[in-house]
Amino acid sequence: MVPADESGPWSSPPFAPRVVDGWLRGRGAADMKGGFAAGLLALWALDQAEPGWLGDGRLSWVAAIEEEYTGNGTLAAARAGVLAEAAILLEPTELDVLLAGIGIIWIEIEIAGRAAHVEAAGGAVNPILGIQRVIDALQGFERELDAAHAQDPDPAFAPIAHPYNVSVGTVAAGDWISSVPPVARLGVRVGYPRAWTSDDAFDRVREAVLTATAADPWLAEHPPVFRLNGFRAEGYAQDPDTPIVRAIEAAHREVHGAAPALVSMGSTTDARFYVNRFGVPAAAYGPRTRNMHGTDEAVEIASIADCARVVARVLRDWYAA
Secondary structure (H helix, E strand, C coil): CCCCCCCCCCCCCCCCCEEECCEEECCCHHHHHHHHHHHHHHHHHHHHHCCCCCCCCCCCCCCCCCCCCCCHHHHHHHHCCCCCCCEEECCCCCCCEEEEECEEEEEEEEEECECEEHHHHHHCECHHHHHHHHHHHHHHHHHHHHHHHHHCCCHHHCCCCCCCCEEEEEEEECCCCCEECCEEEEEEEEEECCCCCHHHHHHHHHHHHHHHHCCCHHHHHCCCEEEEEEEEECCEECCCCCHHHHHHHHHHHHHHCCCCCEEEECCCCCHHHHHHHCCCCEEEECCCEECCCCCCCEEEHHHHHHHHHHHHHHHHHHHHC
8 A cells, every 4th residue: 555644735634535626536546446446337337237248258356465565466366377368457547558567676775874872973974974875876877777768769668758767765764863873774666678677677776876886985885785675577568459458449439439549657567467477468447547646646536437438348348259
């Protein structure tokens, strides 16, 4: 679960759903309870309108934990045999069809210091002061990724100017104001190209930070320590000519009168497991949202119904065929 405590001043309690101007507000409303609701609505509508629509077919619904942290819930389900001919992930896609995601790793970077009472701080080393050097190195690494992407982009992400973002999401140091802390830790999310493995990405980040911090005498003698922590998500790209993508396109056109956009993003979904590891075609399709993971996160209620109308048609036609 994405926390809400430090995402900013909400206009209403984040875990008390509230409807404002057609948008349902609350933590997780956009990512991705709205999609979950759309899927349930699609199934309910099919059962009401066309009883027996499933015929002799089999439909699996995976409501997995860990999607925001590791993806291990979906991976465990797939390893247990919960697979299919194709998969639809009800991620918030703005009613576009999402086909590709980048690689992602989470890294904890630990900066060592020398603890002391503030009175004796002349002999101490405050690791907090080393944080900026590490952040500068990470920003330089991100610029190099963007420059390489501009010169030779992965076709799946060519329309995105900056797909490989590097973000420091957490900083932790110290437990008492009048003490120099012994260590500072950064939680870093790194996006990387599909051509790399997670080990490649980890090694490149480590090399970039160590090279940039070597000019600091303390950090040269006490180099930062790196640990993989959480996501190790490989990049993926679904062929747009696969039947499930064409089925979503056709249903969207039937509902909305025009074809949906086929898009990629600088993040990931659990579709990577189906596509990369199990050979199951997969695409994401879901409602319109705003401020995911941020203040006043919300999902457009009308788009939940619009998503359900499309998903219901995909399922009806898929099983009829």
